[in-house]
Amino acid sequence: MKRLKDLREYIAALQEIDEVQLIDKEVDWNLEIGAIIRRSYDLRAPAPLFNRIKDCKPGFRVLGAPAGLSRQTGLSFSRIALALGLDAHTSGQEIIEALVAAHHRQPIPPHEAATGPCKENILIGDDVDLLRLPTPLIHAGDGGRYIDTYGITVVQTPDKRWTNWSITRKMVVDKNRLTGLVVPNQHFGMIDAEWKKLGKPTPFAVAIGVEPFLPFVGGMPLAPNVDESGYVGAYFGEPVDVVRCETVDLLVPATAEIVLEGYISRTETALEGPMGEYTGYIELESRPKPIFHVTAMTYRNDPIMTVVAGGEPVEEDHTAWGLPHAVQILYELRQQGLPITTCWMLMESANHIWVITVPQDWRQRTGFNSTQLIDKIGHLVFEGSKAGFGIPKIWLMEDDVDAANTNEVLWAFASRYHPGIGEILFQKEGYSNLPVFLGSKEKLEYLTTKAIYNCLSHDDWTPETTPQRTSFRARYPREIQERVLQNWQAYGYRA
Numbered sequence: 001m002k003r004l005k006d007l008r009e010y011i012a013a014l015q016e017i018d019e020v021q022l023i024d025k026e027v028d029w030n031l032e033i034g035a036i037i038r039r040s041y042d043l044r045a046p047a048p049l050f051n052r053i054k055d056c057k058p059g060f061r062v063l064g065a066p067a068g069l070s071r072q073t074g075l076s077f078s079r080i081a082l083a084l085g086l087d088a089h090t091s092g093q094e095i096i097e098a099l100v101a102a103h104h105r106q107p108i109p110p111h112e113a114a115t116g117p118c119k120e121n122i123l124i125g126d127d128v129d130l131l132r133l134p135t136p137l138i139h140a141g142d143g144g145r146y147i148d149t150y151g152i153t154v155v156q157t158p159d160k161r162w163t164n165w166s167i168t169r170k171m172v173v174d175k176n177r178l179t180g181l182v183v184p185n186q187h188f189g190m191i192d193a194e195w196k197k198l199g200k201p202t203p204f205a206v207a208i209g210v211e212p213f214l215p216f217v218g219g220m221p222l223a224p225n226v227d228e229s230g231y232v233g234a235y236f237g238e239p240v241d242v243v244r245c246e247t248v249d250l251l252v253p254a255t256a257e258i259v260l261e262g263y264i265s266r267t268e269t270a271l272e273g274p275m276g277e278y279t280g281y282i283e284l285e286s287r288p289k290p291i292f293h294v295t296a297m298t299y300r301n302d303p304i305m306t307v308v309a310g311g312e313p314v315e316e317d318h319t320a321w322g323l324p325h326a327v328q329i330l331y332e333l334r335q336q337g338l339p340i341t342t343c344w345m346l347m348e349s350a351n352h353i354w355v356i357t358v359p360q361d362w363r364q365r366t367g368f369n370s371t372q373l374i375d376k377i378g379h380l381v382f383e384g385s386k387a388g389f390g391i392p393k394i395w396l397m398e399d400d401v402d403a404a405n406t407n408e409v410l411w412a413f414a415s416r417y418h419p420g421i422g423e424i425l426f427q428k429e430g431y432s433n434l435p436v437f438l439g440s441k442e443k444l445e446y447l448t449t450k451a452i453y454n455c456l457s458h459d460d461w462t463p464e465t466t467p468q469r470t471s472f473r474a475r476y477p478r479e480i481q482e483r484v485l486q487n488w489q490a491y492g493y494r495a
């Protein structure tokens with residue numbers, strides 16, 4: 001495992017495999033940066049690193065699409081793999097297992113360092129000026145310039161028992177004020193509620209441009225009262241370095257490019273949003289959200305802001321939120337003794353469909369029929385897990401299907417799911433309010449109906465009546481497969 005300890009080491013590693021595009025031509029923060037990032041997702045082109053940004057001090061930079069997918073053969077997930085300290089060619093399935101493995105190791109708490117790169121420039125109080133930073137207006141129609149689309153928001157309970165790291169969007173209001181979402185069911189919202197109960201402003205910090213692993217734990221739904229920093233330590237087998245903030249009693253990752261710190265007001269609000277979102281849509285309304293007063297900002301020399309242009313798949317909401325959610329439910333279902341081969345978020349579904357696969361002999365292993373298995377999985381995921389909050393639809397199938405292969409998964413769903421009887425519903429489950437399939441009442445309540453789509457073999461199939469696949473691997477004798485593979489170029493194919 002090769003841990004990349006800051007964003008700059010990550011960019012250097014991306015350069016080695018041609019996954020970063022340096023852009024020296026001056027670009028406009030006003031929509032041009034956002035449009036380039038968005039097109040890079042469409043083409044699965046390298047991550048753009050913008051070196052010259054209009055109205056901005058030379059040296060202040062933006063890295064777009066920090067964990068997008070790649071169009072290079074065999075390197076689709078290379079940005080994710082490098083971020084996780086793995087070889088660039090690591091498969092989706094191996095990435096999932098690497099993250100699950102850390103759940104079985106003891107958490108290692110962070111190490112408080114005396115100082116760190118994020119302290120190279122320190123601006124406190126009146127000197128804070130958010131407008132110095134190269135914050136883009138990402139999408140036409142966004143309610144403002146989003147400074148935090150991939151940063152780590154740090155909050156701690158008033159009794160200090162729990163420090164949460166998560167990703168949650170924030171917009172610039174003026175030179176020292178932000179506003180952003182505080183979703184009540186997320187840990188950020190739960191900890192904010194504890195401060196609210198005391199009638200005190202919530203101290204917060206946001207670390208932007210952090211070491212590349214951290215956004216994957218920021219998007220991971222660990223259990224409540226569990227510190228994400230401990231999981232990072234468990235993953236790498238060593239603690240993550242943190243440093244003390246200047247004006248709030250919080251610790252932040254030491255190698256962050258930019259740190260903003262301050263307090264969430266109990267009384268003041270500003271209109272927040274809309275912003276192009278993970279669902280692939282942008283809402284039209286702004287809503288009042290709390291003001292975040294920024295009491296200090298610190299940054300590295302020539303800081304690099306990471307930017308996600310949320311929207312149609314595949315972007316970081318899908319890679320750094322969808323994928324860690326698959327990891328979490330895989331771990332939790334296995335902890336309950338269920339034989340689960342893997343879980344995967346279908347990247348093209350933009351965090352709407354998670355695929356769960358089970359071994360073909362799951363009936364013998366569990367003693368369940370399909371109704372019982374679906375019921376058990378549905379209750380555990382949708383009702384028993386923080387991860388289930390973000391998950392509306394599950395496609396359940398056997399593991400002859402490669403869950404990370406969208407073509408195969410789509411074919412299996414199309415051919416195995418039975419209209420009318422294959423959709424098992426779970427009513428009034430907690431959910432995000434952003435997806436566009438929700439009705440307006442559901443959005444207000446943060447509740448919806450969720451479903452498991454049964455793509456399992458029928459309970460009454462016998463070995464004689466079980467349909468057999470026709471694929472290259474399934475249908476042809478080994479010697480024929482080998483002959484064909486050996487002669488592939490001899491037939492005239494190039495690859």
Ligand SMILES: Cc1cc2nc3c(=O)[nH]c(=O)nc-3n(C[C@H](O)[C@H](O)[C@H](O)COP(=O)(O)O)c2cc1C
Binds near residue numbers: 164187188321390
């Ligand atoms: C790029 C990106 C942007 C995200 N934006 C938000 C957001 O604005 N609001 C939110 O509640 N969750 C957002 N998430 C999802 C949360 O980070 C995720 O649900 C995480 O599990 C929340 O942390 P928690 O489990 O500690 O509550 C985002 C995730 C990613 C990767």
Ligand SMILES: [Mn+2]
Binds near residue numbers: 164165187220224226
């Ligand atoms: Mn958490």
